[in-house]
Amino acid sequence: MKSDRTKKLQRLDKAHVWHPFTQMKEWENSDPLVIDKGQGSYLIDTDGHRYLDGVSSLWVNVHGHGRPEIDRAIKAQLGKIAHSTLLGLGNTPSIELAERLIKIAPKGLKRVFFSDNGSTAVEIALKMSFQYWEQKGFEGKRKFIAFTGAYHGDTFGSMSVGEIDIFVKKYRPLLFSAFRAPYPYCYRCPVGKNSSDCKTECLKAFEDMLKKHSGEIAACIIEPVFQGAAGMIVAPPGFLKAVRSLTKKYGVLLIADEVATGFGRTGRMFACEVENVAPDFLCLAKGLTGGYMPLAATLTTEKIYKAFLGRYEEYKSFFHGHTYTGNPLGCAAALASLEIFEKEKVIKGLGPKIELFKKLLERFDDLPHVGEVRQIGLVAGIELVKDKKTKESFPARSRVGYRACLSMRDSGVILRPLGDIVVIMPPLSVKKSELKKIVEAAYKGIKEITEVQ
Numbered sequence: 001m002k003s004d005r006t007k008k009l010q011r012l013d014k015a016h017v018w019h020p021f022t023q024m025k026e027w028e029n030s031d032p033l034v035i036d037k038g039q040g041s042y043l044i045d046t047d048g049h050r051y052l053d054g055v056s057s058l059w060v061n062v063h064g065h066g067r068p069e070i071d072r073a074i075k076a077q078l079g080k081i082a083h084s085t086l087l088g089l090g091n092t093p094s095i096e097l098a099e100r101l102i103k104i105a106p107k108g109l110k111r112v113f114f115s116d117n118g119s120t121a122v123e124i125a126l127k128m129s130f131q132y133w134e135q136k137g138f139e140g141k142r143k144f145i146a147f148t149g150a151y152h153g154d155t156f157g158s159m160s161v162g163e164i165d166i167f168v169k170k171y172r173p174l175l176f177s178a179f180r181a182p183y184p185y186c187y188r189c190p191v192g193k194n195s196s197d198c199k200t201e202c203l204k205a206f207e208d209m210l211k212k213h214s215g216e217i218a219a220c221i222i223e224p225v226f227q228g229a230a231g232m233i234v235a236p237p238g239f240l241k242a243v244r245s246l247t248k249k250y251g252v253l254l255i256a257d258e259v260a261t262g263f264g265r266t267g268r269m270f271a272c273e274v275e276n277v278a279p280d281f282l283c284l285a286k287g288l289t290g291g292y293m294p295l296a297a298t299l300t301t302e303k304i305y306k307a308f309l310g311r312y313e314e315y316k317s318f319f320h321g322h323t324y325t326g327n328p329l330g331c332a333a334a335l336a337s338l339e340i341f342e343k344e345k346v347i348k349g350l351g352p353k354i355e356l357f358k359k360l361l362e363r364f365d366d367l368p369h370v371g372e373v374r375q376i377g378l379v380a381g382i383e384l385v386k387d388k389k390t391k392e393s394f395p396a397r398s399r400v401g402y403r404a405c406l407s408m409r410d411s412g413v414i415l416r417p418l419g420d421i422v423v424i425m426p427p428l429s430v431k432k433s434e435l436k437k438i439v440e441a442a443y444k445g446i447k448e449i450t451e452v453q
């Protein structure tokens with residue numbers, strides 16, 4: 001039964017709240033859940049129903065909801081000050097967090113520029129790399145190379161390097177152009193190969209572009225190890241390492257967008273560690289605060305930083321900043337989250353959960369409409385197709401992924417798909433029993449919806 005309070009909130013939501021990435025006509029005709037509380041891996045709605053948060057509240061939550069250590073850290077910071085600016089002033093938690101991030105980040109990263117979301121973390125890396133070359137006297141290096149299927153955020157710069165048509169096509173006339181290299185989405189190979197005749201032609205195409213255009217290219221931006229919004233596309237081992245060595249060879253900076261892959265999702269703290277890669281920029285957001293506060297950071301090297309030094313009137317400063325840059329509450333939450341990582345050896349403890357996750361996912365291959373199951377760490381993408389043989393997709397109007405996920409709510413599990421790719425990305429703190437429940441609900445939901453197609 002729905003309470004009067006729930007009904008009222010739903011009515012007001014539909015009257016006033018415009019939801020992100022949402023066809024509001026569909027929303028207005030839906031029966032939306034209103035989340036009121038969270039506890040561990042669970043979200044609790046206004047009527048007290050509990051749901052497992054199978055996508056970590058859109059890939060952000062790391063240690064579960066209501067973790068006392070993070071709650072306490074935010075409250076303690078509130079007892080001091082909620083916000084002060086980094087424009088012209090320092091603040092305690094941002095200094096402590098910068099030091100702590102540098103300690104755990106890939107080798108060579110020494111400087112931290114704070115902002116408040118993943119898109120801005122990317123904008124900052126794009127602008128810094130552009131300005132770096134300009135100030136080094138290489139004015140021709142003004143472009144970027146990015147990958148097919150990339151997602152880097154929703155601001156204009158980050159959209160320009162992105163390539164998911166439904167997100168960016170409408171805005172193309174306003175975006176700058178970027179070189180586009182094929183990303184190894186091996187299930188649907190961008191260069192038309194299959195596993196038996198693959199000679200990593202995608203890498204060759206990447207190198208050819210660099211060979212021809214490196215004089216025009218400031219930086220390469222990549223989602224290391226797996227592309228998130230494209231559908232949890234896991235690159236074959238060695239790909240990232242090869243991209244790093246090619247960018248080095250051709251004098252192109254490397255921006256690792258770890259907004260989704262960072263903070264343990266791949267089974268390592270950062271995806272770059274999976275292939276022992278050190279980028280020139282590391283973009284962090286989503287899981288940075290454990291999923292408690294909006295905060296982002298762009299890390300870079302001393303080499304980049306030094307190119308911005310000079311006399312004031314040379315105007316070499318990085319003229320960029322956001323009002324809430326380095327917000328103390330966000331930094332306090334991030335410090336508490338990193339403390340949990342360290343104290344509880346979270347990364348080390350993931351092994352058995354990842355093993356179980358892999359095992360639980362095996363049976364999906366038997367479903368007649370599951371084209372591919374991709375998994376790394378505690379992340380999975382299950383691609384649903386109309387025809388397994390031809391890999392033909394379902395028509396967009398049949399809303400298969402969406403309906404499958406809606407039906408999982410009856411089993412007490414919340415997942416949000418990317419088109420017809422069902423995504424599973426629970427908090428790292430998920431219990432084994434909860435993980436089982438999430439995967440079982442996904443199986444049941446997919447089976448139920450695709451069987452009647």
Ligand SMILES: *Cc1c(COP(=O)(O)O)cnc(C)c1O
Nearest residue numbers: 117118119151152153228259260
């Ligand atoms: C989510 C995401 C972003 C954008 O982050 P926002 O905080 O939503 O602006 C950028 N890059 C990647 C890889 C992401 O997954």
